[in-house]
Amino acid sequence: MYKIMTPGPTQVPENVRMARSLACTNPDLDENFVSFYKETCELISSLLHTKNETLILSGEGILGLEAACASLTEPGDKVLVLDNGIYGRGFADFVTMYGGCPEIFHADELHALPADELAAFLKEHHDYAYATVVHCDTPSGVLNDIHRICPLLKEYGILTVVDSVSGMFGEDVRVDDAGIDILCGGSQKAVSAPPGLTFLTVSDDAKQKMKKRKTPIASFYANLSVFEGYYEKKWFPYTMPISDIYGLRAAFDNIAADKELLSRHARIGEATRAALIDVGLSLHLKDGYSNTVTVFDVPKETTADAILTTMRDKHGIMLAGSFDDLAGKVIRIGHMGANANIADMTVTMTALSDTLTSLGVPLTADLGLSFMQHLKE
Numbered sequence: 001m002y003k004i005m006t007p008g009p010t011q012v013p014e015n016v017r018m019a020r021s022l023a024c025t026n027p028d029l030d031e032n033f034v035s036f037y038k039e040t041c042e043l044i045s046s047l048l049h050t051k052n053e054t055l056i057l058s059g060e061g062i063l064g065l066e067a068a069c070a071s072l073t074e075p076g077d078k079v080l081v082l083d084n085g086i087y088g089r090g091f092a093d094f095v096t097m098y099g100g101c102p103e104i105f106h107a108d109e110l111h112a113l114p115a116d117e118l119a120a121f122l123k124e125h126h127d128y129a130y131a132t133v134v135h136c137d138t139p140s141g142v143l144n145d146i147h148r149i150c151p152l153l154k155e156y157g158i159l160t161v162v163d164s165v166s167g168m169f170g171e172d173v174r175v176d177d178a179g180i181d182i183l184c185g186g187s188q189k190a191v192s193a194p195p196g197l198t199f200l201t202v203s204d205d206a207k208q209k210m211k212k213r214k215t216p217i218a219s220f221y222a223n224l225s226v227f228e229g230y231y232e233k234k235w236f237p238y239t240m241p242i243s244d245i246y247g248l249r250a251a252f253d254n255i256a257a258d259k260e261l262l263s264r265h266a267r268i269g270e271a272t273r274a275a276l277i278d279v280g281l282s283l284h285l286k287d288g289y290s291n292t293v294t295v296f297d298v299p300k301e302t303t304a305d306a307i308l309t310t311m312r313d314k315h316g317i318m319l320a321g322s323f324d325d326l327a328g329k330v331i332r333i334g335h336m337g338a339n340a341n342i343a344d345m346t347v348t349m350t351a352l353s354d355t356l357t358s359l360g361v362p363l364t365a366d367l368g369l370s371f372m373q374h375l376k377e
């Protein structure tokens with residue numbers, strides 16, 4: 001078994017795994033389960049600071065992104081796709097698939113999305129049905145200021161779809177303050193449940209857009225409106241994955257009880273970045289660092305493969321490379337959710353120090369010691 005210090009899936013605490021082994025009822029017929037589902041959704045809404053309804057769908061994080069686009073896009077709709085990373089531009093595919101016309105607002109991938117430039121752009125261009133933005137674009141780790149960006153879009157009546165799959169619960173998310181119409185989350189990142197579930201918060205404006213459609217939503221599984229009235233009708237559109245949802249609830253109970261969740265992420269994120277800089281490595285980004293994942297450039301003396309293999313085979317720790325145009329160029333340390341603990345991160349940084357040194361990368365100090373020093377600051 002490896003210690004998975006990856007930016008999702010993350011480690012899953014024992015009480016979450018235990019909850020998944022509870023006795024099962026028939027989730028279609030047992031009204032207690034309908035209440036359990038609704039209470040779990042309400043807990044998620046409250047943790048995300050919103051009055052909007054949450055829905056849990058049976059499918060991994062990608063289903064959430066697709067369901068948002070499938071449900072909101074009508075053929076011919078113009079959709080603004082904010083892009084400073086791989087997930088950012090990925091939204092354009094879903095928009096196209098459901099008949100929309102994506103328009104990409106491209107920004108430098110080494111920086112957080114420039115909100116001032118977006119504001120200037122919107123003055124001239126604002127005829128969009130909705131816009132998509134990624135909170136933390138995980139392949140590079142860039143963090144976008146959704147609490148600034150979404151209100152800019154809402155000023156023009158543009159609905160907002162936010163992918164915070166790898167941001168939420170490691171970074172602050174206040175859905176109502178930001179005016180987020182559909183927020184997409186997943187079970188396997190900072191929530192620290194196994195992969196398999198996605199959940200979305202859906203605003204009344206988003207529901208209105210679905211209601212007023214002239215064309216039906218071209219999907220059943222990715223159609224958010226099929227959940228309408230499920231609680232009153234005691235009826236789910238399909239059989240719910242009950243064990244997954246028991247596990248998810250335990251994960252959210254953990255989050256609700258953890259008063260230091262965000263401050264711990266900030267402390268660990270900052271110490272990780274500072275330690276990497278201390279020893280002479282270079283962070284991949286120029287700004288917009290997320291406290292859920294740290295990404296550094298592969299030093300010229302070695303390769304991503306060599307680092308990942310040595311970490312895994314010699315130290316039993318899994319880090320991640322990246323994909324698309326970042327493949328082979330960067331290493332990612334996932335310190336979100338259950339991974340955001342000092343013991344695991346100290347072991348990881350110490351092992352990384354040993355790994356890099358053994359591969360001929362000259363470090364000016366020990367990463368583990370430097371990490372511990374910065375934690376004290």
Ligand SMILES: *Cc1c(COP(=O)(O)O)cnc(C)c1O
Pocket residue numbers: 008060061062087134136137138163164165166186189
């Ligand atoms: C993990 C993640 C998702 C979910 O998709 P995967 O299948 O795990 O890639 C969606 N968006 C972001 C930003 C993610 O980090």
